Amino acid sequence: xxxxxxxxxxxxxxxxxxxxxxxxxxxxxxxxxxxxxxxxxxxxxxxxxxxxxxxxxxxxxxxxxxxxxxxxxxxxxxxxxxxxxxxxxxxxxxxxxxxxxxxxxxxxxxxxxxxxxxxxxxxxxxxxxxxx
Amino acid sequence: xxxxxxxxxxxxxxxxxxxxxxxxxxxxxxxxxxxxxxxxxxxxxxxxxxxxxxxxxxxxxxxxxxxxxxxxxxxxxxxxxxxxxxxxxxxxxxxxxxxxxxxxxxxxxxxxxxxxxxxxxxxxxxxxxxxxxxxxxxxxxxxxxxxxxxxxxxxxxxxxxxxxxxxxxxxxxxxxxxxxxxxxxxxxxxxxxxxxxxxxxxxxxxxxxxxxxxxxxxxxxxxxxxxxxxxxxxxxxxxxxxxxxxxxxxxxxxxxxxxxxxxxxxxxxxxxxxxxxxxxxxxxxxxxxxxxxxxxxxxxxxxxxxxxxxxxxxxxxxxxxxxxxxxxxxxxxxxxxxxxxxxxxxxxxxxxxxxxxxxxxxxxxxxxxxxxxxxxxxxxxxxxxxxxxxxxxxxxxxxxxxxxxxxxxxxxxxxxxxxxxxxxxxxxxxxxxxxxxxxxxxxxxxxxxxxxxxxxxxxxxxxxxxxxxxxxxxxxxxxxxxxxxxxxxxxxxxxxxxxxxxxxxxxxxxxxxxxxxxxxxxxxxxxxxxxxxxxxxxxxxxxxxxxxxxxxxxxxxxxxxxxxxxxxxxxxxxxxxxxxxxxxxxxxxxxxxxxxxxxxxxxxxxxxxxxxxxxxxxxxxxxxxxxxxxxxxxxxxxxxxxxxxxxxxxxxxxxxxxxxxxxxxxxxxxxxxxxxxxxxxxxxxxxxxxxxxxxxxxxxxxxxxxxxxxxxxxxxxxxxxxxxxxxxxxxxxxxxxxxxxxxxxxx
Numbered sequence: 108x109x110x111x112x113x114x115x116x117x118x119x120x121x122x123x124x125x126x127x128x129x130x131x132x133x134x135x136x137x138x139x140x141x142x143x144x145x146x147x148x149x150x151x152x153x154x155x156x157x158x159x160x161x162x163x164x165x166x167x168x169x170x171x172x173x174x175x176x177x178x179x180x181x182x183x184x185x186x187x188x189x190x191x192x193x194x195x196x197x198x199x200x201x202x203x204x205x206x207x208x209x210x211x212x213x214x215x216x217x218x219x220x221x222x223x224x225x226x227x228x229x230x231x232x233x234x235x236x237x238x239x
Numbered sequence: 240x241x242x243x244x245x246x247x248x249x250x251x252x253x254x255x256x257x258x259x260x261x262x263x264x265x266x267x268x269x270x271x272x273x274x275x276x277x278x279x280x281x282x283x284x285x286x287x288x289x290x291x292x293x294x295x296x297x298x299x300x301x302x303x304x305x306x307x308x309x310x311x312x313x314x315x316x317x318x319x320x321x322x323x324x325x326x327x328x329x330x331x332x333x334x335x336x337x338x339x340x341x342x343x344x345x346x347x348x349x350x351x352x353x354x355x356x357x358x359x360x361x362x363x364x365x366x367x368x369x370x371x372x373x374x375x376x377x378x379x380x381x382x383x384x385x386x387x388x389x390x391x392x393x394x395x396x397x398x399x400x401x402x403x404x405x406x407x408x409x410x411x412x413x414x415x416x417x418x419x420x421x422x423x424x425x426x427x428x429x430x431x432x433x434x435x436x437x438x439x440x441x442x443x444x445x446x447x448x449x450x451x452x453x454x455x456x457x458x459x460x461x462x463x464x465x466x467x468x469x470x471x472x473x474x475x476x477x478x479x480x481x482x483x484x485x486x487x488x489x490x491x492x493x494x495x496x497x498x499x500x501x502x503x504x505x506x507x508x509x510x511x512x513x514x515x516x517x518x519x520x521x522x523x524x525x526x527x528x529x530x531x532x533x534x535x536x537x538x539x540x541x542x543x544x545x546x547x548x549x550x551x552x553x554x555x556x557x558x559x560x561x562x563x564x565x566x567x568x569x570x571x572x573x574x575x576x577x578x579x580x581x582x583x584x585x586x587x588x589x590x591x592x593x594x595x596x597x598x599x600x601x602x603x604x605x606x607x608x609x610x611x612x613x614x615x616x617x618x619x620x621x622x623x624x625x626x627x628x629x630x631x632x633x634x635x636x637x638x639x640x641x642x643x644x645x646x647x648x649x650x651x652x653x654x655x656x657x658x659x660x661x662x663x664x665x666x667x668x669x670x671x672x673x674x675x676x677x678x679x680x681x682x683x684x685x686x687x688x689x690x691x692x693x694x695x696x697x698x699x700x701x702x703x704x705x706x707x708x709x710x711x712x713x714x715x716x717x718x719x720x721x722x723x724x725x726x727x728x729x730x731x732x733x734x735x736x737x738x739x740x741x742x743x744x745x746x747x748x749x750x751x752x753x754x755x756x757x758x759x760x761x762x763x764x765x766x767x768x769x770x771x772x773x774x775x776x777x778x779x780x781x782x783x784x785x786x787x788x789x790x791x792x793x794x795x796x797x798x799x800x801x802x803x804x805x806x807x808x809x810x811x812x813x814x815x816x817x818x819x820x821x822x823x824x825x826x827x828x829x830x831x832x833x834x835x836x837x838x839x840x841x842x843x844x845x846x847x848x849x850x851x852x853x854x855x856x857x858x859x860x861x862x863x864x865x866x867x868x869x870x871x872x873x874x875x876x877x878x879x880x881x882x883x884x885x886x887x888x889x890x891x892x893x894x895x896x897x898x899x900x901x902x903x904x905x906x907x908x909x910x911x912x913x914x915x916x917x918x919x920x921x922x923x924x925x926x927x928x929x930x931x932x933x934x935x936x937x938x939x940x941x942x943x944x945x946x947x948x949x950x951x952x953x954x955x956x957x958x959x960x961x962x963x964x965x966x967x968x969x970x971x972x973x974x975x976x977x978x979x980x981x982x983x984x985x986x
Binding site for chain 1: 864865868869872873875876879880883884887941942943944945947948949951952953956957959960963964966967969970971973974977978980
């Protein structure tokens, strides 16, 4: 890696956390305002990429809850699982279900999209950066 | 080989045997309590007539008993056989998946569900045959098994769909019930031939027989389970299930009898060419499968009984014999019969199993194989088969006797081979399973009888079957007619095995021509074709790709335009906030123009990023904030990551690309074409039905005000699921490629 700017290196982690918070916020507001799992996931990817470029992929991996591939697969699994709630209650696959308090399988599905995008794209980014 | 056993850390997975055991006990309990058939039906994809319809009758119950019963012992055996295999967890997982697929395949009534489980068994078989994936012959054997059985599976799908369209029923039971009214349908022969293609590939019938011996690269528990007792019987099972409807057709009868006979005889001849005990057994399995196909093809009710008895007997002697071969391999390190002698002293229990199983295979008294042989000869006498088929049967049975002799007598008797050092008997987990299975195949008084189940299964194939006696009768005439001749001929084969082997081995033309060689030829041709078209289309020059894509797009657009009577209706209205559109347009044009002129790679990247940002700005003002948002994020990540990866490839100047008049013309035509298309679309009256529906239903039906997000996660959730699955799995495929780049060996 080329010599890094101290300022960038010092601010990378706070900015990463900020971006991650923003990503989660975008994910959660997505159902009613512009946002959602895809965009939130991309913002999280931007955060992870920042960490990976400034501090190396090693720290970026450490600050992610799961290894990229596992995260991506978890995302697909979550989306799949959210769709299976319908058939259990006698509805077709991927029919979403809401509770009275406003919780729904839609959130689970969108969280799955978020994780799939975050995991898969960071997987590509790390692999490309580690290649040199 | 034996000696100090170092068990690698980790579970032995013995407890997994409880899963098939519980299924088996449930089945047994159900058979006692509940009269057959059992039915279950749940909607799945009603619009395509696909429902989760399951129906268990006598034939299904027999198959289920084999799958779960033998499965239980195979799991016990595997836990002993694979005690030294560090990757055994993977094998057990796939084995379990296979068992469940098998359970689904033999109980499915809906043809699509049957097809899905059928292909799942092929897929798991592929993984199990290729388990030793570092050996190239295991890989090619796995690929061969997959290509042949899955190719046949596709034919099966076509055949079953055609059958469903002819009869109007999507269930096997419905097809069998409705078939008599449609026997004159002109499409029926094609449907049946396609179904038979699927069944023949699965059950290794000539000319698709060669994959089964090669599949012996799989670990022995797999060979005993998939490639002798269960999966390869799936084709027989399907033919037997459809037999009640079609056995009056000459096409059906002739195809089955001819293919079965040829397979049985040819596999018997090829068995004599083998020296590897496991491959000898595999050849004789193919021979037995041929006999079963022949029996299914016979039109009389007794043949139905013969099918199920022989199928049952074969599973009960062949699975233990494979385990015997596995035990010998485990203890001595070889399966080549020339190096194996006198093992009875060192491995008395294995020898005992081999003798009992050999007894049944040779069709000698005391064994269930004797009963099966009796029923089979009665069926053939009743059907008045051609003399040629009768001679073939004698030959095939004699080969069985000889193979039984090789597996049970030759390797265990005689002076022990001393060159190898001490040989020890294997552990109880590898002895108890074959012993238990082989004892079930004996006509001992303490063994519980399976006769009611066999009769119930036979009545599915031959509804006209009356009461039948399945106990052994030891009249002198029976002994002489059914057994005497074949045992004598078999004995002759056994004694002259080595001489016959040398003769056959010298016939090299058998290797050069024939189905297996044809398969290799086709495979090489396919690879050649792929290489040619890859060189033509995937040459790696980006300009070439662009040229081809743009030219194709233009060509198709022009073709569509000329063949329609639409008139170009250009309209020009200034959108609200037109200045913003103009600014975005200027950004895009500036970025594209700069990317053309600049030579520094980093600068080109930045300039092309400008195109992306310009498009995002355009989306923002065109009322698509979600799209703009996404475009901004994608563009940022792409530019930043690409910029930090670029230095690895050298920061040098990009090579100057000379201008080609042709390219310039193509680019201009593509640009103009796109412009005209968009301008035309803008002039058309907009069809807003979909947008209106989504807009009206987003909040009341899906509780969301952001229509775009509601479409993504709810209305079109299945599409999204597919998309994220593609994204995630693409990483799985890309990681090894990127790692290859890292090592500098692009593969």
